[in-house]
Amino acid sequence: MNRRLLLLLLPLGFLIVALFFYQRLQHDPSARDSALMARAFPAFEATTLRDESHHIDQRLLEGELTLVNVWGEWCPACKQEMPQLLELADHGIRMVGVNYRDTREKGKSFLDEYGDPFEVNIFDPEGDLGFDLGVYGAPETFLVDAEGIIRYHHKGYISPEDVTQRILPEVAKWR
Structure with missing residues (x-):
């Protein structure tokens, strides 16, 4: 009797675990809000x-008000979004870059080739600041208000539509 019960419970347990994982696959991780929303930008020291x-x-x-963009030379989407970042800089939006998990030479050469919309670029070769920001892949962009509080987090590539439909409205909201 115990053996039959065990043979019945094992497939049932497996089915429950499989359903749990299947349900988790239906959630888009990029739709999550940043854990840092409405919190101070993490403390850091860098060059x-x-x-x-x-x-x-x-x-x-x-x-x-500052738009902080996490990027890397190795990131194809970062190259694609550069025209949109240059456009945002043309709108008078202050921009700071975080050169994430890169080398100085490659980062500087990237900016020379694709343009540099940033007032300054924080050099984060080990990804320490990216880790503190909860970055799980470049590009990611944070809107930081004048008090240093994160007000918006955009995960992934900024498309031309994102500029008009998401970024500019968020900038206007917090200016």
Whole structure:
């Protein structure tokens, strides 16, 4: 009797676990809100991409609404979204880049080739700042208000439609 019960419970347990995992596959992880929403931008100390002797920290993001874009030379979507970032800079939006898991040489060469909409680029070769931001893949973009609080998080590539339908309305909301 115990053996028959066990033979019945094993497939039933497997079915329950399989249904649980199947249900989790239906959720889009990029639709999650950032855990940092409405919280201060993480504290950091870093150098800039272009000048390894220039040290900066999170105070860089205080005083003015700033769009912080996490990018890397190795990221194909980062190349695709660069025209949209240049357009946002043309709209007078202050932009700071986070050169994520890259080398200085490759990062600088990327900006020389695709354009540089950033006031400054934080150099994050080990991905420490990206980790603190909860980044799970470049590109990702954060809107940080004048007090250094994260107000919006855009996961993935910024398309031309995202500029007009998401980014510019969020900027207008927090300016």
